[in-house]
Structure formats: C-alpha cells, structure tokens
Amino acid sequence: MSTHTLTGGHIVNAGDVLIVGAGLAGLFTALKLSPRPVTVLAAAPIGDGASSAWAQGGIAAAISEGDTPEEHAADTIAAGAGIVDPEIAQLIASEASERIQDLLSLGVPFDRDLEGKLTVGLEAAHSRSRIVHVQGDRAGHAIMEALIAAVRKTPSIRILEGFSAYELAMEEGKVAGVFVQPTGDLEPSPLLLRARSVVLASGGAGGLYKVTTNPLSSRGDGFAMAARAGAVIADPEFVQFHPTAIAGPQDPAPLATEALRGAGATLIDENGTRFMKAIHKDAELGPRDVVARSIARVIAEGGNAYLDARDAVGADFEQAFPTVFKNCQRMGIDPVREPIPVAPAMHYHMGGIAVDRDGRSSLPGLWACGEVASTGAHGANRLASNSLLEAVVYGARIAEDILGSVEAGPAATAAIPALRARRTHPVSIVQELRDVMTRHVGVVRNAKGLTEALQQIVRIERAAGSSPALVNMVTAAKLITAAALQREESRGGHFRIDHPQTDAAWKHRTLITLDEADALARDVVTTKEHQIKRGHIQ
Structure with missing residues (x-):
C-alpha cells in the first residue's frame, strides 16, 4: 500500500465531485450529475486518447421485436464462462434501453432503417441481432462527439485537460482527492486536487501489452492507484484479446x-x-x-x-x-x-476495481466505472458490445448514488497553478514490461512463463524507482500476473496450457489486494534466489 500526504506543495479544491477520465464513462457520469458541480480530469484534450472513441462495434441492447433483457443477460452469462454475476448481467440488460434513449437525446446518430427504426446487428456469442451501430463501425467516435458537445454546453462541468492522476489521497481511511501531474511528467510536481467524491473512469490496461488495440496511455493506472491505496481488485487475470x-x-x-x-x-x-x-x-x-x-x-x-x-x-x-x-x-x-x-x-480488461451495483469500491469516497472497474458483468470473457453499455449504465447509477447519498460540497477553485513538466521517459523499461506481458501473460499462459513474468516484473519495479507512471504500470502488471499464476485452470480469457480444462473449484471471481500480490511475488523471487544459491539454475 502506498499513499502520501501533501507537504509544501499546492492543494486545490476540485469541488464537489472529481471524475478521473474523460472517456464515455467519465463524461456520461458528469452529465448525469448535472447540475451538481463536477470537475473532469483529462490527460489529453477530451476526445483524444479515450478508448471509447476507438470502439468500432456498438452498444448491445434488447430493443428489437422479440428480444428481451432476459435473453441478453443469458447470453452475457454464457459468454462469461461461469463467473458472471447474474444479478448484474440482468441489471445492465434491463437498463440498456433507457441508456440508449439517453444517448439519442444527446444527439448520437445511431443507424436507422427506412422507417426510422433503430437497426441492430449481430456480433459474436449473441443469440440475436441486438447491437446498435453508427455508420457500421463509428459508434465510439460518434458517441464521444455527442457527449463532448453536451459537456461543453453544461456549465456545471469543469474540464481540466493535460493532467494525469497518479495517486489517491487518503484521509482517515477515506478517499479525499487525487494527486496529479502534467501529462507526460514522470517526476510529480506536488498538486493535490481535493474532492468530496472521487470517480475513477480512467480506462483499461491495453498499453501493458506489446500488441494492443487500445491507446498506449491506457496502462492500468486507475486500478493500480486504487490497489496501492488498499482497494480490492477483482478478476485481474481475465484479459480479452480481440481476435482480429x-x-x-x-x-x-x-x-x-x-x-x-x-x-x-x-x-x-x-x-x-x-x-x-x-x-x-x-x-x-x-x-x-x-x-x-x-x-x-x-x-x-x-x-x-x-x-x-x-x-x-x-x-x-x-x-x-x-x-x-x-x-x-x-x-x-x-x-x-x-x-x-x-x-x-490485447483489447479489453475484464478485471479492475471491485465495485458494487452502484459503482462503489471498497474504499469510502471512491466510485469506479468503465473499463477500470470490475462489476461482475463480464466474468471471464466479455460479451461483444457490452462494454459501452456497462459504462453508461454504471455512469448513471454512480450519479444517482452520489446525488442521493453525498451532500453537495463547496464550489471549485477557479485556477490551477502552473506546473513544470520534466519530460524524461524511460522508453526502454516500458517496452521491456510490454514484452514480458505479451510473451508470458498473453493469449496462452503456463506456470513457468507466469513465474518468469512475475520475477521480471519485480526486477523492473526495482529499476523503476519512484517514477509514478512506472510504479502504476508495474503494479497493474503484477496484479494481472499474480492472479493468473494463482488460477490453475482455463476459463474464458485466461488460458493455461498446463491446466487446459475448466475446474469447478475455480468457478468464482478472483478478489485480490496488492498486499496479496506482493506476497506471491516475494515468494516467487525468494524461491528463485534460493535455487540460484543451490546451483539449480543459472
């Protein structure tokens, strides 16, 4: 666990609610919170670098004649290989139609037929055509365009662009804000953004892998920050690789x-x-x-x-x-x-911060939605086009929870102090970590490779020093690898060539803390050091 308090630096009041991440999950949550004051932290100009904008599929919803939320939930459960939470699958399927209407009201131009009805397409593992698209493969881009336009017209939403969160601030066991730095700065200038409620919507972990369809800035920072503050992480071993x-x-x-x-x-x-x-x-x-x-x-x-x-x-x-x-x-x-x-x-991470049906994490004051969260909806293998749906369903639920349970806070500070960025970037260390994850924690895994990966991750962690970006990247990699080593079976996106069968004893979600992952990593490293001393390995 790693947290620190601010001494001798800047403290800025971010206002009532601080949302980390300006993709679909973050912006939709901000709009649903309106007119409650919200600050949205964006590492890049909003719309740039968000995985949501790259989504080519669409949103799954049982809106066509003869289809039902129950069938959609059943397909979700089947795809998830036995560990989907059935209540959560039913929840997102049941709320899908309402969220599609929200997006339509924001101006998203979903494809329609000649009669003006929404058209739906078929994607893998769905029993019916139920995917709403925009121009075939432009759903993510079109949805983000509509949300950005709506956000810019909403006076209660303040956007802070060009800042990256690197650590959660904790006070008396509660999340009280986030430490941030100028994007690209690996040596943090001390700036704390304080907030009464923090929502992490910072995206996934595709950038941990050498071959990914995600923005390279998606490196697991969000769930790593939460883990370092003591949050429970769910299902990190389940990584979905897009086939094509x-x-x-x-x-x-x-x-x-x-x-x-x-x-x-x-x-x-x-x-x-x-x-x-x-x-x-x-x-x-x-x-x-x-x-x-x-x-x-x-x-x-x-x-x-x-x-x-x-x-x-x-x-x-x-x-x-x-x-x-x-x-x-x-x-x-x-x-x-x-x-x-x-x-x-590498396309999508089913794991992330464990959250309940209202998006609450195990840390008071912290909510999470989108790919950074693990809701139980995806299990071991996400059903196609359920990710954008989950993001908007949970964005709406988080907004409702905060509005109903957290008193409004003070207004946000008007200005953010200028911070100097030091733009040294250890490219070789980052590439080495991406190589390790791709080689040993990829589509096919085994105990030998996962053990080797964990040993290499510990070595890279020591070399990374105190660089916040690398600390989070290594933390995310360690959690994924440790959980993959522990799960001695094959299920969904986690395939062990040395345990190729599904094992009923493992028919449950993984819940893990960073302390537990660290303990496993220490055991692996200690074992190797003992073997070296005895001359068993070189």
Whole structure:
C-alpha cells in the first residue's frame, strides 16, 4: 500500500465531485450529475486518447421485436464462462434501453432503417441481432462527439485537460482527492486536487501489452492507484484479446471490428482454408477467446491468418465500414479485393476495481466505472458490445448514488497553478514490461512463463524507482500476473496450457489486494534466489 500526504506543495479544491477520465464513462457520469458541480480530469484534450472513441462495434441492447433483457443477460452469462454475476448481467440488460434513449437525446446518430427504426446487428456469442451501430463501425467516435458537445454546453462541468492522476489521497481511511501531474511528467510536481467524491473512469490496461488495440496511455493506472491505496481488485487475470487486429507495424494495432464477422466475413489461413468451422459450432462468431486462440495457433505454427470480407462485404466496404477501410488503406491493403491479415491483440480488461451495483469500491469516497472497474458483468470473457453499455449504465447509477447519498460540497477553485513538466521517459523499461506481458501473460499462459513474468516484473519495479507512471504500470502488471499464476485452470480469457480444462473449484471471481500480490511475488523471487544459491539454475 502506498499513499502520501501533501507537504509544501499546492492543494486545490476540485469541488464537489472529481471524475478521473474523460472517456464515455467519465463524461456520461458528469452529465448525469448535472447540475451538481463536477470537475473532469483529462490527460489529453477530451476526445483524444479515450478508448471509447476507438470502439468500432456498438452498444448491445434488447430493443428489437422479440428480444428481451432476459435473453441478453443469458447470453452475457454464457459468454462469461461461469463467473458472471447474474444479478448484474440482468441489471445492465434491463437498463440498456433507457441508456440508449439517453444517448439519442444527446444527439448520437445511431443507424436507422427506412422507417426510422433503430437497426441492430449481430456480433459474436449473441443469440440475436441486438447491437446498435453508427455508420457500421463509428459508434465510439460518434458517441464521444455527442457527449463532448453536451459537456461543453453544461456549465456545471469543469474540464481540466493535460493532467494525469497518479495517486489517491487518503484521509482517515477515506478517499479525499487525487494527486496529479502534467501529462507526460514522470517526476510529480506536488498538486493535490481535493474532492468530496472521487470517480475513477480512467480506462483499461491495453498499453501493458506489446500488441494492443487500445491507446498506449491506457496502462492500468486507475486500478493500480486504487490497489496501492488498499482497494480490492477483482478478476485481474481475465484479459480479452480481440481476435482480429489488423496485423502490421502500427502501434497500437488498428482493429477489424467484430461486426465484419457478423456481416459474414470469414477467417482463412494462407492457403485459403476456412479454419474456424472445425473448431467451434459458431465458427467465426464463437466466443472471442476461442477465436483469438485459434488465430494465435495458426500464427504460432508458422502460418498466417486473414479476415476475408470479399464476398460478404465486397464493394460496399468503404461505405459499410469506413474506419476499417481507411486503416487498411493506410497499411496498403485493399479489403475489397484481398483478405485482411489479422492477429490477436490485447483489447479489453475484464478485471479492475471491485465495485458494487452502484459503482462503489471498497474504499469510502471512491466510485469506479468503465473499463477500470470490475462489476461482475463480464466474468471471464466479455460479451461483444457490452462494454459501452456497462459504462453508461454504471455512469448513471454512480450519479444517482452520489446525488442521493453525498451532500453537495463547496464550489471549485477557479485556477490551477502552473506546473513544470520534466519530460524524461524511460522508453526502454516500458517496452521491456510490454514484452514480458505479451510473451508470458498473453493469449496462452503456463506456470513457468507466469513465474518468469512475475520475477521480471519485480526486477523492473526495482529499476523503476519512484517514477509514478512506472510504479502504476508495474503494479497493474503484477496484479494481472499474480492472479493468473494463482488460477490453475482455463476459463474464458485466461488460458493455461498446463491446466487446459475448466475446474469447478475455480468457478468464482478472483478478489485480490496488492498486499496479496506482493506476497506471491516475494515468494516467487525468494524461491528463485534460493535455487540460484543451490546451483539449480543459472
């Protein structure tokens, strides 16, 4: 556990509610809190660097004739491989329609048919078509545009751009604010933003991996900060790898949306053989973990995998999937005439800060929503297009909880003092950590690799010193790896080649603290040191 109090620096009153993160979860929560005064902390200009804006799929909601929230919840539970909280799955499915209406009222231009009704698409592991899209693959971008416009017109919301949170401030066992620094500064200038209520909506952990579809700034800082303050973390070992990132040199990797397979695109190897039909009854629309491992296996065996949309989409590609089409063009690929080379990439973290049905963490004064939180809705394997839904459902629930349970605080301080950023960046250490996570804590895992990863993470942690960004990055990696080493089975996004079967004894969520992860890491390092002394290993 690591927290500190401010001495000799700046203390700024951020007002009543401080929201860390300006993606979908953060901005939606802020709008739902209006007219309550809110400060939103954004590491970059709002809209830039938010994973939400990159979402190509859409939002799952049982809004079409014949579909029901109960069926949506059942699909969510099935995809989650036995550890989804059924009450939470039903909760988000039941509130989906109302949240879609909220987004429509904010001006989100969801796709409609000629009669003006919302159109819905099919994505993997859904039993029905229930995904609302915008222009095929532009849902995230369009939703963020609408939210940003609404936020800028809401006088109760103050945006602080260019600042990153690196530590929670604790007073008498309660979260009292966050320590922040100018974005990119690895040596923190002392600035504490105080608030009566803190909401973490800081995103996921994709940047911990060498191949990811997420912004590189998404490195697990939010759940690492919470863990360092003593919060309980849930399910960190469950990492979802998107099967179809466009393979190539770009970092992060562009995504070939799930909706392409929903539209009929197939997966083939370099010989043109469609390989998923022999692996899963739903072929390309099987659960993401199954499809990702199948593609990884083709590549590991020296082959190449491709997404072939020539027959299913063909000449309509540019209009139907403009984002994917543009990314393909940038990489010299013509998806109308040739298959798209694909590979699995870290896409979504099912783990995060353990929260209840109102988004409350185990720390008084701290709420969390979006990818930084673990609500129990995703289990071991998130159902496609449930992430944006979960973000808005929990954003609304957190706002309702704060409005109903926390008295309004004082007005925010008008100005933030100028802070000098020191822009040294240990790129080599960051890349080394990303390599370790990709090699040992990736699509396929085993005890030997996870043990090696934990040993390397401890070594990197010692080299990182007191750099806040690296401390949080290493903390997040340690929690994911320790939980993966402990879970001796395969389930959903967690696949152990040395324990390939699902074990009923592990049919429960993981709840872990940083102290527990540290203890396991110490045991692993101590064991290795003893082996070295005895000459068993070099």
